[in-house]
Amino acid sequence: MNTAFNKPARVALVVEDDYVLASDLASKLSEAGMKIIGPAPNVQQALNYIDDGSQIDVAVLDINLSGTMVFPVADELSKRNIPFFFATGYSRDVVPPRFADRIFVEKPLDKSAIFEALSNCRGPAEKASGDHKNLILSALSSRESDVIQPHLKSIRLVQGEILERQFGEITAVSFIEAGIVSLIALSLDGAQVEAGLIGREGVTGTGLLGGDWRTPYAMMVQIEGTAQRIDVDSFLRLTQKAPQLRSLSSSFSRSLGIQISYTALANGRYSIEQRLARWLLMLNDRADGQVLNLTHQYMSFMLGVRRSGVTGALHVLEGEKLIRSVRGKVIVVDRDGLVLKAHGSYGIPEAEYERLMGFSLRGAENISMNSANHIPAFQSRKL
Structure with missing residues (x-):
């Protein structure tokens, strides 16, 4: 029995559609003194194993199961506080932001990598100890929250306050906790209209991850509230250390662009x-x-x-x-x-x-x- 990690999980769920790879993975896990459930070759079988009441201490997930992504299984494991990691040939880019900080073991699977993943694998991303009201901050794992927390400053958002000026350089990023911030589109002749809005679900400075330090909008507080603010330099440095923060911020930027396009449709x-x-x-x-x-x-x-x-x-x-x-x-x-x-x-x-x-x-x-x-x-x- 391998003792490369402390307190190994007793039961492992294996989710893998390739029989040879699944058998090899099961063998490696057995060497670690673990009992195997599965392998499950598809999402439904994996969910059945989870639902049947068996004790599962950890799960190892292939991402692509014969053309179907494994993420419904990952969601169910997260709901039940069952730790898991991905064993896959895919990169992190394919996973939703909520799993961006999960452990990845690349195929072909190396025994030492598997044992290290088991040693480091923990429960689902824990909520930040500060119990953030901003949804992005509250979704971060405790590790990433600990990294960003010292750089955050609580601020009050005053109605009518301008957070970003049109064509001005972005100097700070604000994670909204309460209140509403509006993106105001202004024409050359002075006409203006709200193009989008951000509340506790998002963050300002959405172009930064794409390398754009300027904003084409004016950003104004519409309904007063609070936010957690961080300077731009610190934010960009932290996104290199915190993959989940970067992924969530990037995904929010995409969702805000969708919101703006549908505002144009509505108008x-x-x-x-x-x-x-x-x-x-x-x-x-x-x-x-x-x-x-x-x-x-x-x-x-x-x-x-x-x-x-x-x-x-x-x-x-x-x-x-x-x-x-x-x-x-x-x-x-x-x-x-x-x-x-x-x-x-x-x-x-x-x-x-x-x-x-x-x-x-x-x-x-x-x-x-x-x-x-x-x-x-x-x-x-x-x-």
Whole structure:
């Protein structure tokens, strides 16, 4: 029995579709004094092994199982706090951000590499000890959280504050904890409209990982709140040491680009009432409650329409008992009704965020999933 690592796991689940490789891996694990479950050649068989109640102390996952990715198995193992690592010929680029910090053992499998992976393999990425409200920071493993934490500074976001100026150099990155930050598109003649927004699900400075230190937008605090800020130099250095931070930040940048494109679609093809319904839903996704602190003037600025148009649209939504509008506040009364009112302008960017990031932008709140295609229920409704 090999004793290269302390306290070896007793039972290992092997998920591998190649019989020869699976047999070789099982042999190596047996040499480490482990009992083998499997090998499971496909996702469904692996899930069956997990569901049958057997004790599993660690799992070894091939990524591609006859054309199907193993990530549903990894998700199920994470839910059950069962540690695992990947044994694969693929690079880290193919895995979702939530698994970016997992151990990779490259094929062909070397015995010493397997033993080292077993020694270092731990449970699923632990939440940061600081219990961050920002979803990206809270998704980091404890190791990566410990790396970034000393560089973070808590700040207050004041309504109307400019975080980034159009065509200016980005000097700091902010992980939003509470409140809303708007990306404002400005034309040469001074016209402006909100192109996108960021809340606790994201981070500013989205072009940095692509090598762009300037922003084409103005970034303004729309709803006051808090954030964790880090200077650009420290952020870029840390992304070289923390693969999960880099992967999550890059995936968020992609999701924000999708959101911006669908804002353009909404502005060009949907009525004021439908756009307002979509916008209120987006704010509600990022808020802790149903009460949104918004003035008519501010909403007209963000939607790029006259104040009278916003007032009329609010009356329509209130008349349909979807919201209540009081001085300086909008209260969401019927969220499902707002989704219907948005008439398809809401849903795709939200589903894409979840696909890219591996968790809902509404945080801990559960969103029912369509079992057929893993798209949130609001997206599966044909409106």
